[in-house]
Amino acid sequence: MNKGRKLPLLFQEFPKLKGHIPWMPLTRVTPVQKLEKLGKKLGLKELWVKRDDTTTDIYGGNKPRKLEFVLAEALQQKKTKVITYGGTGSNHCLATLLFAKKYGLETILVLWDQPLTAHVQRQLLLFQSLGAQLIHMNDFDYNKLSDQDKIYNVGPGGTSPLGILGYVEAALELKRQVDEGLMPEPELIFVAAGSLGTQAGLELGVRICGLGSKVVGVRVTAKDFANPGLVTTYARESYELIKDYLGGVPEPDFRDVTVLDDYAGTEYGAVTQEGVAAIELMKKYEGIQLETTYTGKTLAGLMDYTKKHDFKDTPILFWNTYNSVDLSKYMKPGITYKDLPEVFHKNFKEDLLHKK
Numbered sequence: 296m297n298k299g300r301k302l303p304l305l306f307q308e309f310p311k312l313k314g315h316i317p318w319m320p321l322t323r324v325t326p327v328q329k330l331e332k333l334g335k336k337l338g339l340k341e342l343w344v345k346r347d348d349t350t351t352d353i354y355g356g357n358k359p360r361k362l363e364f365v366l367a368e369a370l371q372q373k374k375t376k377v378i379t380y381g382g383t384g385s386n387h388c389l390a391t392l393l394f395a396k397k398y399g400l401e402t403i404l405v406l407w408d409q410p411l412t413a414h415v416q417r418q419l420l421l422f423q424s425l426g427a428q429l430i431h432m433n434d435f436d437y438n439k440l441s442d443q444d445k446i447y448n449v450g451p452g453g454t455s456p457l458g459i460l461g462y463v464e465a466a467l468e469l470k471r472q473v474d475e476g477l478m479p480e481p482e483l484i485f486v487a488a489g490s491l492g493t494q495a496g497l498e499l500g501v502r503i504c505g506l507g508s509k510v511v512g513v514r515v516t517a518k519d520f521a522n523p524g525l526v527t528t529y530a531r532e533s534y535e536l537i538k539d540y541l542g543g544v545p546e547p548d549f550r551d552v553t554v555l556d557d558y559a560g561t562e563y564g565a566v567t568q569e570g571v572a573a574i575e576l577m578k579k580y581e582g583i584q585l586e587t588t589y590t591g592k593t594l595a596g597l598m599d600y601t602k603k604h605d606f607k608d609t610p611i612l613f614w615n616t617y618n619s620v621d622l623s624k625y626m627k628p629g630i631t632y633k634d635l636p637e638v639f640h641k642n643f644k645e646d647l648l649h650k651k
């Protein structure tokens with residue numbers, strides 16, 4: 296994994312950051328790829344995808360990019376455990392658990408309920424298989440945890456000023472790919488807006504590296520948690536962390552930040568018809584698997600937005616933040632829901648995993 300990536304582009308471009316910002320190598324440069332067939336179907340001549348589903352061989356998707364910075368800080372601070380938070384189907388929780396385990400850290404996951412799907416059941420069984428300590432949000436009291444000084448706190452979604460740098464780095468990576476002629480400079484970049492770290496990082500990154508792209512977030516959670524004001528706040532906080540080491544880079548202007556509102560469905564994790572239709576199209580035309588909580592909704596947003604305006608020849612990038620590594624190898628043979636703490640058993644009244 297990660298052959299040849301000894302230094303992030305952020306440290307290469309801004310050498311003064313090194314020594315001030317913790318970082319460890321987890322990810323590889325992910326390809327950009329033209330979506331010829333899907334683009335043809337949608338009437339978009341320059342539709343592209345950034346294959347962040349392939350960020351690592353352990354677990355793909357957007358989370359490892361944030362963890363490169365966040366877990367590096369946990370290790371630097373000599374912590375022995377990480378705690379993090381998410382829905383019962385959280386990809387972030389699974390990614391954190393996998394990489395924490397690889398580096399010898401124990402993981403505590405504090406989980407809240409989300410709409411029940413086969414994905415939720417699978418994630419819960421994976422959390423248990425990989426040895427996480429699972430606590431339901433309703434039962435959670437930080438003060439009851441032992442060894443608190445050994446615990447590193449990872450924010451929900453891995454979104455923190457430090458974690459967001461993972462997507463600042465990703466923007467620099469894209470800039471390099473554009474400069475190398477691997478794809479035209481995208482006019483629009485569509486990305487899921489959940490805990491907002493991905494969008495905030497891209498917003499800051501494109502401004503720092505001079506890409507002319509406009510980032511379009513597609514909201515997948517409640518508006519109180521995902522809106523342009525919050526994206527801007529997070530991007531600014533991250534900028535504060537690095538601004539003294541950027542040399543002559545002008546202060547970024549965040550006035551033009553967009554989050555589309557119409558594709559989230561009734562709540563976080565709710566399955567939407569447009570999302571399912573978008574997933575089917577991507578699978579049928581490009582063989583790329585998306586999912587219903589984030590990336591299906593994001594593609595649905597892209598499809599609808601581009602229908603309403605004339606983007607026939609416009610370079611458009613869909614940022615795939617979903618994992619494509621097969622996770623079945625992490626499932627403990629013979630594990631059942633009965634191995635989980637009882638508070639999670641209610642998620643298994645119906646066996647969705649084996650339902651046809």
Ligand SMILES: Cc1ncc(COP(=O)(O)O)c(C=O)c1O
Pocket residue numbers: 356357385386387452454487488489490491492493494589590616617618
């Ligand atoms: C597949 C997928 N895409 C997108 C996101 C959203 O990213 P962010 O939380 O940075 O907005 C997540 C994580 O929560 C995710 O698991």
